[in-house]
Amino acid sequence: MKAQSSVFRQADALIPTALAVLYVLSGYVFGFYGILSDAISLNILGILLLAHAMVIAAYLIHEAAHYSVFKSKNHNRWFAEFCLWITGNSYSNFDDIQHKHIRHHIDRADIVSFDFRPILQRHPKFLKLIQILEWAYIPALEVWMHFLVIALPFIKPNRKARRLRVISVLLLRIGFFAGLAMLAPQVLWLYPIAYLLFLTVMRFMDVHQHTYEVYETLDLPRGAESKLRNREFEEHNTYSNLLSVRYPWVNLLVLNFCYHNVHHDQQLQPWYRLPALHQAMYGRDYSQLLTFRHLIKSYHRYRVPRILNGDPINLPIKHNEGETFIGVDGVSFLTAH
Template sequence: MATVAIDVNRYLHQKKPLWNTLAIAYTLVSYVGGIALLLQPNGWLNAVGVVFLTHSLLCSAYLAHDFMHSAIFESKAWNVAFGNLMLWLNGGCYARFEDLARLHIAHHVNRVDFCRFDLVTFLQAMPAPVRSLLLALEWLYFPALAFLLRLRSIIAPFWDEERKDERWRNTFTLLIRGGLFTLLAIVSPKALLLYFFAYIGMLTVLRFVDAFQHTYEVFPVGSEIPKRDRAHEQANTFSNVVSLRYRWLNLLLLNFGYHNAHHELMKCPWYSLPDLDRDLFNGDEVHYITLPALLGNYHRYRLSRLYSGQGHGVNDQGEHSLETFYGAIEVSFLVLPA
């Protein structure tokens, strides 16, 4: 666990606007440019477009995360405005930015994960053919459950009285986004199909990264939460970086893998997380597990993690225990549990 005193002001108030400008501009240009490339007749340009579109969607998700922490701008209003813009790109816009931010901050403060319903019980209550289809799609790496939970979140205001004030908002959002995708389909059905493929790519990467960052307990929203201390937080948090040797590779995911450092100082901006990580830790702590090392776990437990829980990344001797690290399922800061 980190015990080193750090200069908090260095990480909270020494902003680097150029880095933020480059990240936001890259995300927006790659999104628009990616769609433009999908519309081209050349297959190679289409492939490049899918890559850029997928990466722009990922960057929009991780930027939205920083906006939720008010880590980009000093002004809360600007963080909310740009956070909503990023959610519009990645499809998280069917929940209010403020509600997503509030739930995510609660994840930090309470050191647990939240849900509104038991996914396993929900699956078991389904007709067997539907459940088998969903699990078969998951086995084939199609994120069927991710789409299911997003659909539930979108329609939740229409059956959840606590969210009934969002009904008109979600209706207009559906009409606008539906109209834009219909227009894309009219112009180029191929482009719409490739956009969908890029979105699946974003979901897959987000799920993979989110699966192995915590071994927190999961509690229903609104239930009584036991107190968990900082030691518990760090012991159940993992830094699943892309690479420890080639740290620049972590920029591909805006340094989101430095998760122990992020939980130690949650308002630290994305570009300062590697420095914060170096200040806090020696680099040989057990919480470091690179994403390439977890590929096998993601594949092996893609269905069994539904029923076995997150497992344990560290054994009783304080050593890595990848064979028992199953990973979480459908834990996302972009979806309001419904």
């Protein structure tokens, strides 16, 4: 126990962390085995396994960004860098991801280097293309956000240091998929399907967790605007979007990321403790809880309007359980721009 507690942030972290990592590795390996197969049934299973392995890996990155996995900053960084490769986000630098996400917490806002909404409005043809794809349930906006992680080092001078990493990762991934395509050409369209499914799950979990303002201050020092919002504001504008209230084990499908209020209150607490903490803190108080049944309706109904939407703060959401809560796109912690 002594050796364990000297490495992990929490003394009880070994088994849940090992199980989560084992699941990610197994899902990734068997997922690729499935999409490389000639059997359609295995192709479908492979897509689902790959997508879900990436989802869990992404939320392990989120844990590492809070240093809630290991005590050592370097151990958390190495762990997150490994998971970034699994999620296909290794173009991003962990330090950039962590910086953006921690600013989200301490500033109590969505902090970005630029707001994409005015850009889309200035380019109506591109906006129309995004709207058509989103109407067809293709997460085009998220794809664009991830593409910008690759492009921005060649556009913004302050991202210039990331160019070598982007080029190196691009070459490695192109070589990897070229090799797989020689074995089974269908990997070139089955993997993108898995990736789009992964992005859809991540986006669904993000869009309804906050009614925060967007500030284009990511590349700037924290200013006076970062101190305008207190803990009460944070709690009132943060929502827990549980997949299931009755069966908490279902929320493990997203590594308990849906227990968002308790996470914001106790950021160092690991994912496997959040259900019990949520119950202890809130019990039957559902004032900040939005349920899957209502949110899936909202996600469907507003999939196109959401592209340009920015919900006002202190929105009275609970009167209809979030069904008219449009939500916000483009706020993933994986896209550090």
